[in-house]
Amino acid sequence: MGRTKIVAGNWKMHGSLDQNQALLEVVVSETRSMQNASCVVCVPYPYIPQAKSLLQDSHVAWGAQNISQHHQGAYTGEVSAEMLAEFGCQYAIVGHSERRLLFGEGNKVVAEKFKAAQQCSIIPILCLGETLEQRESGEAEQVIAGQLDAVIDLLGVEALERSVIAYEPVWAIGTGKTATPQQAQDVHKFIRNRIAMQNERVADDIRILYGGSVKASNAVELIAMPDIDGGLIGGASLVAEEFISICMATQN
């Protein structure tokens, strides 16, 4: 059997109790027929109890968008993996490019966050991706390799077994510019090959999601590529019909 696909919504700092409820109710009902694929929503922290209660007993899982690398202590404003695990959190995005670029998270910190998540049985969704400048200067692969190797160096390649990777070219996030299916496939293959150099089984099993302006209109082509195992969806995850169509694109 091949890899099970995943469609994960990243709500970022959007939502309200009313909007979330309306969105989650239709997503749960309209994606009920999904088979061999997972649907996840990564919500802002205050909405976790709401997501937990609306999604319990459903096929839709929920996760966090960030996690502290620390377990507890004097870290004002931070939220630990232990706290999230108390609520039954299943996934946490780590190293999203907005965290890297706007909040100064480097590769080492991202690797520590990855570790903290796994220590609490939370599946990290590790984001990798290059900026436009890096792509244009031919450094994309080197940048992505550095982001990936930071985790492998800290935890060993086997740690990737209980994780998901998301390739998100920074130039495609929220810009409406999607990588072409072939451009994305090339990078996904690069990532898988790099893991395979150390462990082929881990490379075969790991789900690599594409993120960056995925919409209902381009999801089918992207997800059809051999090394693209689903999507990490920002803007379109807030629009019920869009998100549902992207989830259903895994069923082709």
Ligand code: PGA
């Ligand atoms: P986008 O965001 O789908 O709005 O481009 C993707 C992401 O940042 O995860």
